[in-house]
Amino acid sequence: MTDHSIRGKVALIAGGAKNLGGLIARDLAQQGAAAVAIHYNSDASRADAEKTVAAIRDAGARAVALQGDLTTAGGVERLFADTVAAVGRPDIAINTVGKVLKKPITDISEAEYDEMAAVNAKAAFFFLKEAGRHVNDNGKIVTLVTSLLGAFTPFYASYAGTKAPVEHFTRAAAKEFGARGISVTAVGPGPMDTPFFYPAEGEDAVAYHKTAAALSPFSRTGLTDIQDVVPFIRHLVSDGWWITGQTILINGGYTTK
Structure with a gap:
């Protein structure tokens, strides 16, 4: 029987220095991943990447920032x-890279x-291409998109x-x-309570997004909480x-298709 547990697996997280990507990376280490490779884009994210690497190592996994x-x-x-x-062929490849413009x-x-x-489509395409070439059989590939698709x-x-x-x-x-047992999915969270969200939105828009989800009264901020996204990725x-x-699309009833 194929082992689909996270324990002992190697993971690559694109955009894994901070926010949702960083939390996913830390969670995989806590679930027993053997190694996690953290990708970050620019020098501005280097310190965050190093903190995430340190947290992964504290959880007992090998880690590298790239x-x-x-x-x-x-x-x-x-x-x-x-x-x-650095860490071997990945069993799990997750792309959280994205850029927003309103x-x-x-x-x-x-x-x-x-x-x-280039950021949202081209990078995602070539990430999938290289994941298909490098991810081990029975691996998992996930790309983060957006609930705005619905x-x-x-x-x-x-x-x-x-x-x-x-x-x-x-x-x-x-x-x-x-045919190689590799699953490929895309996950579209709703507006997330991270620094990625706020620069694009005015006060009125922020207020709207905080009340738009069906479950917004039960959310800490009314927005999608990255803590609630991580278990879904883990699954x-x-x-x-x-x-x-x-x-x-996972968003507490913010939108659907």
């Missing part, structure tokens, strides 16, 4: 190659569109629009990698291995 720009195919190839060299379509420049597409809303065309292709990438990869990369090819 810096890289994932908006090029070469950058993603290097991340996986460096991961294999702006009317008529105000979005070509440069802004290109950057959003919303009818203005101002997020470049954000939700460049996350939307990941649904199609996920379905194709699930079919292509399934997908362990006992929930048979869930594949799906985009799953």
